[in-house]
Amino acid sequence: MAKQYLIFLAQQHPTFRTAELESLADLYGFKVDLSNHDENSPFMFVTLDNDEQAKNLISRSILAKGIYEFWGSGNTEEELHQDVQSRSSELFPKYKDCSFKFDFIGYMGKRSNRSKIKLIESFKYVAFEGPIRMKDPEQIFTVLEHYIPPNEHQSATSPSKLYFGRQIELSSREKGVLDKYDLKKRKYIGTTTFEAELALVSCNLGQVAPGKIMYDPFVGTGSFLVAGSNFGALTTGSDIDGRLIRGKGDDTIKANFKQYDTSLLFMDVMTMDFTHNAFRSSLKIDSIVCDPPYGVREGLKVLGAKDPHRFEGKEDVEIDGKKAYLRKDYIPTKKPYELDSLLCDLLQFASERLPIGGRLAFWMPTSNDNFVPTIIPKHKNLELKYHLVQEFNKWSRRLLVYINRGDEYHGEDNLSEITIPEFRKKYFTPNNQI
Ligand SMILES: C[S@@+](CC[C@H](N)C(=O)[O-])C[C@H]1O[C@@H](n2cnc3c(N)ncnc32)[C@H](O)[C@@H]1O
Incomplete structure (x- = not known):
């Protein structure tokens, strides 16, 4: 009863x-x-x-x-x-x-x-x-x-x-989980590290769990992976910036897992442009939890050249008899990209890679500007389950949680129309516009 x-x-x-x-x-x-x-x-x-x-x-x-x-x-x-x-x-x-x-x-x-x-x-x-x-x-x-x-x-x-x-x-909160993952005590953090409390909440909303694989495509210093492993998931991530992934000396994402005694749950991280995703399409991913780049502390870049003419005819450049782009120390050129295109890519990726019922949870910043409507991206296969707002003084950020419902769902789709105002520009505009 x-x-x-x-x-x-x-x-x-x-x-x-x-x-x-x-x-x-x-x-x-x-x-x-x-x-x-x-x-x-x-x-x-x-x-x-x-x-x-x-x-x-x-x-x-x-x-x-x-x-x-x-x-x-x-x-x-x-x-x-x-x-x-x-x-x-x-x-x-x-x-x-x-x-x-x-x-x-x-x-x-x-x-x-x-x-x-x-x-x-x-x-x-x-x-x-x-x-x-x-x-x-x-x-x-x-x-x-x-x-x-x-x-x-x-x-x-x-x-x-x-x-x-x-x-x-x-709850795990009462049993000290926030103290355990306190960033002040974490071995490797950076300017993009996400606070422990909401990283853990994001993983709960993403239904990250033992026996599941969780992926963060913008992994940075690995905050979401650490949170995901707290809940027993196998975690993996990628980021376009190899420096963040590698860390400094002994301070690495791997070292954080060691610190929390969750090394067995760390699959690995790799340097990769999310928009040129190299994961095999059959790789099973159960939850995607992330904080995409919105350009304030980190650039939103993808592989490619801003001015392709500058590179014309240079594909064959060789160093020590080896094609330059095949060398280990080759740093590919990058070009800026729009946040709305990246979010479309993220929703599309989630619709293709998550199992039916699998969740995508990500954070999206927005300015508190009454004249600019907040546009929440929607994909026809994904149910927007939660849209939660954390207000700051002049800006807010939203945790958007989607569930993959598959081809039969026929939900609203606005991906071809959305233009998300460039957050970085607004953030750095003087006179407190946000
Ligand atoms: C807001 S940060 C995420 C930080 C991360 N949650 C952490 O714990 O440090 C966004 C990350 O996206 C990365 N990024 C930018 N463009 C990317 C792309 N095209 N593909 C993959 N990662 C990208 C940046 O290098 C940055 O580390």
């Missing part, structure tokens, strides 16, 4: 929460209805079939903190006790003899140790007779409290809402 669970959420990126949890539920093969969630609340109720679903929903989440079997709630302690007794009394005998402890979570406020003990004692009607164990108890019963401070200078003295539940699972 379906049960109610309570999720306690992190306060970061609230607009990304439901997409992350829905994606995780879908990855584990079940559905959740999160349509009633209020993004201003740190709590979310969800109905699930069993504790296993609850565990799967939360264990790899970055934007949730923990999930609890819901036993009751109230605006006061008295109301809480009444609700727990009327709603959950048939659960009490089940936990009569197990070892346990009580935990407290306070949002925007907390209670003193004395008051915690008083509240714990007021639960004596549950009649738990097992040993209290502060370390590794069989069950943790949690009081979650929502305080609402009267104003920004004063703190609330008592909670406005109390919830009580049995802890089912804490």
